[in-house]
Amino acid sequence: MEGDHIKIWHWLKPLSWLYGLVVGLRNILFDSGVLPSESFDVPVISVGNITAGGTGKTPHTEYLIRLLSKQHQVAVLSRGYKRKSKGYILATPDTPVQDIGDEPYQMKHKYPQIHMAVDANRRRGIKNLCRPGVEPAVDVVLLDDAFQHRYVVPGVNILLMDYHRLVYYDELLPAGRLREPKSSCQRADVVIVTKCPTNLVVMEKNGINHSLSLQPWQRLFFSSFKYGRLQKVSLFTEEIPLEDVTNDRYNVILLTGIASPQQMEFDLKTYFQFTSVHFSDHHEFQHKDIELLERTIHQVTTPDKRTIVITTEKDAARLLPMGKVYNEFTLFSVRFPLYILPIEVDFLDNGAEAFDQFILGYVQKNSRNSTLLTRTSKEKS
Numbered sequence: 001m002e003g004d005h006i007k008i009w010h011w012l013k014p015l016s017w018l019y020g021l022v023v024g025l026r027n028i029l030f031d032s033g034v035l036p037s038e039s040f041d042v043p044v045i046s047v048g049n050i051t052a053g054g055t056g057k058t059p060h061t062e063y064l065i066r067l068l069s070k071q072h073q074v075a076v077l078s079r080g081y082k083r084k085s086k087g088y089i090l091a092t093p094d095t096p097v098q099d100i101g102d103e104p105y106q107m108k109h110k111y112p113q114i115h116m117a118v119d120a121n122r123r124r125g126i127k128n129l130c131r132p133g134v135e136p137a138v139d140v141v142l143l144d145d146a147f148q149h150r151y152v153v154p155g156v157n158i159l160l161m162d163y164h165r166l167v168y169y170d171e172l173l174p175a176g177r178l179r180e181p182k183s184s185c186q187r188a189d190v191v192i193v194t195k196c197p198t199n200l201v202v203m204e205k206n207g208i209n210h211s212l213s214l215q216p217w218q219r220l221f222f223s224s225f226k227y228g229r230l231q232k233v234s235l236f237t238e239e240i241p242l243e244d245v246t247n248d249r250y251n252v253i254l255l256t257g258i259a260s261p262q263q264m265e266f267d268l269k270t271y272f273q274f275t276s277v278h279f280s281d282h283h284e285f286q287h288k289d290i291e292l293l294e295r296t297i298h299q300v301t302t303p304d305k306r307t308i309v310i311t312t313e314k315d316a317a318r319l320l321p322m323g324k325v326y327n328e329f330t331l332f333s334v335r336f337p338l339y340i341l342p343i344e345v346d347f348l349d350n351g352a353e354a355f356d357q358f359i360l361g362y363v364q365k366n367s368r369n370s371t372l373l374t375r376t377s378k379e380k381s
Contacts, residue, residue, distance in 0.1 A: 006165050009175045016172040023172070023180055030150045038123050039153035042130055043140040043366045045359070046154035048147025050167060050180040054259030054281060055160040056194040056345070058103050058314060059225065061144050063345040065111050067356055072139035072363060073115070077125045078104045079145065080118030082282045088119040088128050102282060102317040103144070110313070122152045140363050147187075148179055156362050159188035162260060163196045163222075168211045185212060190358070192221045195263040200348060219358065221351045225267065228342035230310060233320065233329040240339065245272045251300045251307040255293060257283035257315045264312075264343070274310070275300050285319060290332045297336055308337045316340045 029035040049055040068074050080101035089100055093112060097105040100118045108116040119125030129138050147159060161167055170176040209220055232238040252274035259281035277296055301307045323331035329338035347355060
């Protein structure tokens, strides 16, 4: 049910009111031009949210990479959350995860043809990506987690919100998890309600549309997750279809360090039972965590079944550089069969066709030469 993951700390609402004043003042300064915003002649697509926590930004960014890479040279710019470095970094296949963060590391290794860069200063990052000498020349920039980064004016602003934590049920931080007031949804060109059940009915979609009070020019889509074959971390390639992981053959441990694993856990329960070992988002795994995993493996292991550990691509980005591969994955001297679960976006009601046409049309219409042109948001309007 929508809103079922929301917990409001009502006693913190006075602090939320103060927080809202600060955020509101900041938005006024941007809207009035006191704080400068830049737009660029390269097509820029922002993917973000106004909710602290996971809304599926990485799978949706990867969807855009697959869509656009067929005809365009794609660059992805992220701030590189929890990285150990500073400033602008253009990633190579050898760049360690500590220097760029787990999500950029994941995307660079899945899509080596893209330019993957990190920089907290998005204006500087775009300029560096588009300067002469970056080859192939960038055709389109995807800004990861940049809805609040208003120093850049994107050509398309995509706002994601979790079906289980819709913004009109939520409250501002710290009472709730909203980074901005609900009214900030009006800045979005596209709103995608993510992590939806696949059987979402028309009446409920209409109710969400009505409650969001979107403008006629704003586009609303609904998406869910689809899962690929389990991919074993091993010297030898092995894949297992999810439907083959049955309760009579496998003991399963689900290892996650993501913000909102609830929808994924709900989906996987339709395939098999599992024991969940969950850590906070972007968790940096330590010896004690692997010891906990080892104890859990011993607890669930039975002689008549095979025990496997399943994790997400994002968590694997932090785990794999720390371990070694023999016939099974080894981390901190603990050896266990580790499988990665690929996650992709699936638009409901054939929405992919309309979404694809909108994105491709924007990029084709606004394609540019390698020369960078900037102007203020006021001039653009």
